Amino acid sequence: MKPLKVKCPKCNYEWETKSKLTYLTCVSCQRKFLRPQEYEEDMSAEEYELKLKQIIYKLTHDKELDSKEEKIVGGIVKRI
Numbered sequence: 001m002k003p004l005k006v007k008c009p010k011c012n013y014e015w016e017t018k019s020k021l022t023y024l025t026c027v028s029c030q031r032k033f034l035r036p037q038e039y040e041e042d043m044s045a046e047e048y049e050l051k052l053k054q055i056i057y058k059l060t061h062d063k064e065l066d067s068k069e070e071k072i073v074g075g076i077v078k079r080i
Contacts, residue, residue, distance in 0.1 A: 009033050009046050048072075 003016035006024060013028035023032045034048065055069050 004036070006036060009044070009049070 003018050005014065005016050007014045008026035008029060008031060010031040010033075011026060011029040013026055015027055017024060019035075022035060024035055025032050051069070051072065055065060055072065057063075058065055058069070
């Protein structure tokens with residue numbers, strides 16, 4: 001498996017990993033975050049995390065998801 005170059009959204013530390021896990025842990029600050037290919041190409045990690053919080057709010061308050069949110073949820077459900 002080819003190493004994946006990742007960058008922590010909190011401290012900006014960069015490293016290479018061969019991990020196949022959905023969430024990675026920064027080796028510098030210990031923050032957990034989604035693998036880069038797990039979020040939309042046009043979103044930063046911070047934007048994706050905010051979007052996930054919005055989705056969780058909508059799901060827990062019986063609100064409808066838009067098509068982009070449904071795509072994100074669908075990707076997560078497939079991994080589970």
